[in-house]
Amino acid sequence: MPVNLHFPNNLLPVAGVRLGPAEAAIKKPGRKDLLLIELAAGSRVAGVFTQNSFAAAPVTVCREYLAAGAAIRALVINAGNANAATGNAGVADAKAIGAAVAQSLGCEATQVLPFSTGVIGQRLPVARMLAAIPQAQANLRAESWGEAAQAIMTTDTVAKGASRRVNTAQGPVTVTGIAKGVGMIHPDMATLLAFVCTDARLTPAATQAAIKQAAAESFNCATVDGDTSTNDSFVLCATAQAGTRDIDIADADYATILAAITDVSIELAQAIVRDGEGATKFITIEVGGARDAAEARKVALSIAHSPLVKTAMFASDANWGRIVMAIGKAGVDGLHPSTVSVALDAVPLIEGGEPHPAYREELGAAVVAQSEFSIRVGLGRGTAQARVWTCDFSYDYVKINAEYRT
Amino acid sequence: MPVNLHFPNNLLPVAGVRLGPAEAAIKKPGRKDLLLIELAAGSRVAGVFTQNSFAAAPVTVCREYLAAGAAIRALVINAGNANAATGNAGVADAKAIGAAVAQSLGCEATQVLPFSTGVIGQRLPVARMLAAIPQAQANLRAESWGEAAQAIMTTDTVAKGASRRVNTAQGPVTVTGIAKGVGMIHPDMATLLAFVCTDARLTPAATQAAIKQAAAESFNCATVDGDTSTNDSFVLCATAQAGTRDIDIADADYATILAAITDVSIELAQAIVRDGEGATKFITIEVGGARDAAEARKVALSIAHSPLVKTAMFASDANWGRIVMAIGKAGVDGLHPSTVSVALDAVPLIEGGEPHPAYREELGAAVVAQSEFSIRVGLGRGTAQARVWTCDFSYDYVKINAEYRT
Numbered sequence: 001m002p003v004n005l006h007f008p009n010n011l012l013p014v015a016g017v018r019l020g021p022a023e024a025a026i027k028k029p030g031r032k033d034l035l036l037i038e039l040a041a042g043s044r045v046a047g048v049f050t051q052n053s054f055a056a057a058p059v060t061v062c063r064e065y066l067a068a069g070a071a072i073r074a075l076v077i078n079a080g081n082a083n084a085a086t087g088n089a090g091v092a093d094a095k096a097i098g099a100a101v102a103q104s105l106g107c108e109a110t111q112v113l114p115f116s117t118g119v120i121g122q123r124l125p126v127a128r129m130l131a132a133i134p135q136a137q138a139n140l141r142a143e144s145w146g147e148a149a150q151a152i153m154t155t156d157t158v159a160k161g162a163s164r165r166v167n168t169a170q171g172p173v174t175v176t177g178i179a180k181g182v183g184m185i186h187p188d189m190a191t192l193l194a195f196v197c198t199d200a201r202l203t204p205a206a207t208q209a210a211i212k213q214a215a216a217e218s219f220n221c222a223t224v225d226g227d228t229s230t231n232d233s234f235v236l237c238a239t240a241q242a243g244t245r246d247i248d249i250a251d252a253d254y255a256t257i258l259a260a261i262t263d264v265s266i267e268l269a270q271a272i273v274r275d276g277e278g279a280t281k282f283i284t285i286e287v288g289g290a291r292d293a294a295e296a297r298k299v300a301l302s303i304a305h306s307p308l309v310k311t312a313m314f315a316s317d318a319n320w321g322r323i324v325m326a327i328g329k330a331g332v333d334g335l336h337p338s339t340v341s342v343a344l345d346a347v348p349l350i351e352g353g354e355p356h357p358a359y360r361e362e363l364g365a366a367v368v369a370q371s372e373f374s375i376r377v378g379l380g381r382g383t384a385q386a387r388v389w390t391c392d393f394s395y396d397y398v399k400i401n402a403e404y405r406t
Numbered sequence: 407m408p409v410n411l412h413f414p415n416n417l418l419p420v421a422g423v424r425l426g427p428a429e430a431a432i433k434k435p436g437r438k439d440l441l442l443i444e445l446a447a448g449s450r451v452a453g454v455f456t457q458n459s460f461a462a463a464p465v466t467v468c469r470e471y472l473a474a475g476a477a478i479r480a481l482v483i484n485a486g487n488a489n490a491a492t493g494n495a496g497v498a499d500a501k502a503i504g505a506a507v508a509q510s511l512g513c514e515a516t517q518v519l520p521f522s523t524g525v526i527g528q529r530l531p532v533a534r535m536l537a538a539i540p541q542a543q544a545n546l547r548a549e550s551w552g553e554a555a556q557a558i559m560t561t562d563t564v565a566k567g568a569s570r571r572v573n574t575a576q577g578p579v580t581v582t583g584i585a586k587g588v589g590m591i592h593p594d595m596a597t598l599l600a601f602v603c604t605d606a607r608l609t610p611a612a613t614q615a616a617i618k619q620a621a622a623e624s625f626n627c628a629t630v631d632g633d634t635s636t637n638d639s640f641v642l643c644a645t646a647q648a649g650t651r652d653i654d655i656a657d658a659d660y661a662t663i664l665a666a667i668t669d670v671s672i673e674l675a676q677a678i679v680r681d682g683e684g685a686t687k688f689i690t691i692e693v694g695g696a697r698d699a700a701e702a703r704k705v706a707l708s709i710a711h712s713p714l715v716k717t718a719m720f721a722s723d724a725n726w727g728r729i730v731m732a733i734g735k736a737g738v739d740g741l742h743p744s745t746v747s748v749a750l751d752a753v754p755l756i757e758g759g760e761p762h763p764a765y766r767e768e769l770g771a772a773v774v775a776q777s778e779f780s781i782r783v784g785l786g787r788g789t790a791q792a793r794v795w796t797c798d799f800s801y802d803y804v805k806i807n808a809e810y811r812t
Contacts (some may be wrong), residue, residue: 087744
């Protein structure tokens, strides 16, 4: 059961973007599992990718094409097979799919970025995918964002999308994004797959800057299980269809557009946590009073990744002893309990490393019984802070992950 | 269900050690939950303790007394309450218990080391514990190792103990140890509580060296959930009752005695993993071909801590994609898939970063269906290696930890 997450019915079309879902029977027949995203000529595209040493073949191809500065005209995405740990053959498969799309659209092979998600270590069913490309192309529509979000799902229970429209000096700008991913999520890059498009006329440099900034404030703050995918990819496409002149980082409108891109990315990142495998709670962890942001983040992730904290939260047990344990094991040099405070929402649990005198079990229990709440930690040794979103750890996490391939 | 672990019926008495379990009704009545270990005069005692910033009160007291060079005469251990996050009052409580034991035994308060395990953040029931000390003292016997192992259990399902007898130039030497701990186990130090005693006449320096070496090869290689307790303590007591002269590190007998201490510690560390909360498999992870031991260890722990690997192992699913993911996310700088190999026991899965041509699903499935097996990784970039023991991640892990306090 996802936590307060619903199908995104209201995704706004983005000028210069058309979406074509298709059925390729990649894992099994009976669902749309291939998605073509066509971008207008002149689009500016930037991506951030997994730091995993075993980056999947499509990630290798994306990096190669983006580094070569190709003018990207399309993205082709499949669910059901990650094309990871497939070596040179996997790279050739990803390029073959991209080349077929390029031929259909009348562009160069290097102008099509491939993305895959699903089971690791199996070759793509290239023939079935090639056969589905005409269908994807025939389906291309500007309005198909919801269907597109569905086509890239794997163990997701709800499709994930978000939109914003903001006003700039050159008129309104739209930002719409979709994402997929529920497990193997860790902020080192981020979700499994996220695609955010805007009609803003961002320069290539601004597009690059915007994705880095948005990733830092969104996907890199979301963690389900601390595992990092081989395929994590977050791509920003600016189609340059809005307005008449390029917007660079120094432009006043850049901040407005960046805020909208970041908002969409945060909503997607939170959606991924809300749909975390087996999640029953959406938990925000805020750490302040740190000497630097890295230290704050280390403590926040130590809490977010602790199986003991996560199982206690699942049980609606305000077991703050485990929170204290997780703070203590974060490896913060010279941290002394006497400066540490912890609160659940507005209920103070710990002050000076000891239970707050006013704390009673019922107060904490009432907070963690909610489907959404915050764990707030003060380290009392500086002013830096960090925030991460995570979920609890339930029977269903085990069930989903124990039965994934069966 | 612990994995191939049985009650230790054959624990050998150690000259100079007597054990007195007692019922103090610390968490609730109806079980022995307090243990007194009395050591002969002249015993040499060394300890290693948690690295958690929120070290519990008894750990603080142990460090203080050991640093002052006190001649330790007794250990007093309780289950049911960790005396952690209890501030100065907790330290005073731990000292009060130790002082009462000291008075009973006729030694100084600083000669008694206190240990606690259980729920965090509650004051010890000092009055009930003081009332139980005479019973513990009256129960002191050299033969009570099995009962002692039971008295320190918390969520353990089986008491943990091990013994070795070895011959030295000065005659036979006995080593016997007990341990407790099933969750919140991570190699940074080690088990929750482990006490290893020997009648060997080790010098204080040799005792100190032996515990460091034994910890590195045993408890620091065991991980259940990656969480680190506030109370982790491993103590080595050498009663100096065997032989007639001191054995220092340079002595030929030192290696023999160290090997026996290490063997006992390894058996205890493995017992903790075998009884890991909800464990159904005992998994050895061996990483070789690393540039240095730290790198090998990083990869081994990345696999051992991955919830996705652990849930797949629970499902007897040889999902090597997740193993590859966990290797890739370990953060080994410049690791290239093309040099990486993975095997399950003797079955090669991955070679050069890709599925081994001879690998078939049934081969891997047969290995992981066993209750004990190895995951063997070669990084192909050096000669250093590391080994850790872990268990799988089951429904029962969630159940045990979601219901612990209820």
